Amino acid sequence: MTSIINWNELRKAMISEGRRRRGRENPADHWDKRAEEFNRSTKERNERTDWQVASMRLDPDYTVLDVGAGTGRLSVPMAKIVKHVTSIDQSGGMLSYLEVNMAEGGLSNYQCIQKRWEDVELGVDIELHDVVIASHSLGMFDLQEAVAKMNAAAKRRVYIFTSAGKWFFDDLEEELWERVYDRPPRRGGGFRSDYMLLYNILHDMGIYANVEIRDAEHVQRYGSLDEAVERWKTMREIPEENEPLLKDYLAKNLTEDGDGLIFRRRTKGAMIWWTKSESS
C-alpha cells in the first residue's frame, strides 16, 4: 500500500525551522554547553530511569548499544546489569560526564564512541549488539534512516524512548518560546518528538512496534530563584536581555519545598520497542 502521508518528510519539515535558526551551530557544541546542567538535573530523575531500565528486561550476558547516551543516565545502570555497553554520542562534553559516572559506579565494561549516529558505520565503528536503545536522543534529521540503522545494529531488540504528546518543558514553556527564548513559532508546536511520528515511520518500514505509555514526573530542585534563573539560562540559551521575563516566569511557577524551590512538571513518556523477529 502506498502511504498517503510521508511521515519522515513531515517530521523533517517540522524540525527544519529550528535547524535554519541554529544555522551552522554544531549540535555537539549545543550539548557540550549543556552537559554540566544536564548531568546535574538528570540525577533527580531516578524513578523514570528505574522504569526504563527495568522495562528492557536486560540479561547479564547481553551487549547493549546506547545511541545518544548523553551523560550515561541509562548507560550506567545498564552496565551494572549487562556484559558490555557501547555508548555513542556526538558530544564529547556529555560523554566526559558519562565516564565520570561510570567511574563512580566502579564500572569498566563499556566503550564510548564520540560520533554522530549518522556517521557511524556498522561493521567498522561498531559490531552488532543484542539490544539497541535510544532515549530522548532522536536528534537526527532523517529519522527513517537513523532507525533503520538501529534496527540493523540489533541482534534481538530495539527500544526507543520518546514523548507522548509534548515533552517536559513544552507544555509550560510554550508561552515562553517566543517571548523569552526569542525564537520563531515552531511548526507542529511541541509535538516534534511525539511517538506517533516515529510509530508511523516504523510502520511504513514494515516494523510493527509495541508501544507503552507511562506518566512521568520531572522535579527540578533549586537553592534559590537566582540559581534557577542561571540554570535555565544555560539549558535553554536564553538571551541576556530576557532575563527579567524569565525571572518573573520562574517566580510564578516555582513552589517552596523545605529550604529550596522546586519546579514540577508532569508529562507522558513512550517506550517503542520491537524484536528483530517481528520486524521484516
Ligand SMILES: C[S@@+](CC[C@H](N)C(=O)[O-])C[C@H]1O[C@@H](n2cnc3c(N)ncnc32)[C@H](O)[C@@H]1O
Ligand atoms: C536529551 S539527551 C539524552 C541523553 C540520554 N539518552 C538520556 O536519556 O538521558 C540527548 C543526547 O542525544 C545526543 N544526540 C542527539 N542526536 C544525536 C546524533 N544524531 N548522534 C549522536 N548523538 C546524538 C545528544 O548529543 C545528547 O547527548
